[in-house]
Amino acid sequence: MTTDASIPESAVLPAEECWRLLQGDSVGRLAVWVNDHPEIFPINYKVHNDSLVFRTGAGTKLASALGKQVAFEADGSDNDGGVAWSVVVRGPATALDRTPEVLDHIGRLLLPWETGRKDHFLRIAPESVSGRRFRIAAPLTWGGPLDDATRAGLE
Template sequence: MDKRAVPEIENLDVKQCWELLRSVSVGRLAVWAGDHPDIFPINYKVDHGTLVFRTGEGTKLHTVLGATPVAVEADGVDTASGVAWSVVLKGKAESIKLTQDVLDTVGLLLFPWQAGRKDHFIRVVPTSMTGRRFKITEPLTWWSPLDDATRAGLE
């Protein structure tokens, strides 16, 4: 049996998490919608220790402005080094309504990817943030006896 070393997972501090969140602009927003969880892709910008995104009328807007906290997850990978990372931010979403605050967020150059009215600016204020970085495991190390059984069933 091949006993390969299990890759180390590096837990990231808050500063490292913010740096990584700044390096990408797309994440997933997790919300509780009535009686079930829901996930929406968002493009965002980091702004003074918060995340800001735009949205239009609909489920996402009405759900994030409820009393239930939200989570945002973003990740990335350096294909050259084979190192991946993931950051999860949990917190409270709030609508940006004050004129000066809206003008400040416009300066973030936050442009929606999807056409349509996206005139609501939402700020997620974190209550917690976690992140990790790890080396991607070679696909051959993912093998398990179940893989052979599945393959045999398909033949």
């Protein structure tokens, strides 16, 4: 939370700032369409050659993303400074060949969280990148009643 009036309540971020924020993070959410409904998967990623790269195994995520339009979202915050950000990247997900460059430079950095084979590397080629930065509002300004746990945390 912040009361610093020099920080705007909300600001649209230029694409360069969105990429800088994404480069400083490594976890986000991949949104895909599965049959008749949306699904969201947590992924770890790297920024590489003006795109996002992640790895996955065979399954729903791969089948629903490969060759299709996807959306990716990552967030971050500076709780001490009272500022948060959110970035969304939209575009097609395409397969990367498992070249020595991909395996050496990206594969070593994208460590799977779950066990199992994660030998598919996908790239999200951005068609749009958008983001915003905003002040973290104090809970008392959210406009609704506080539950007991929140109230206790403020005391």
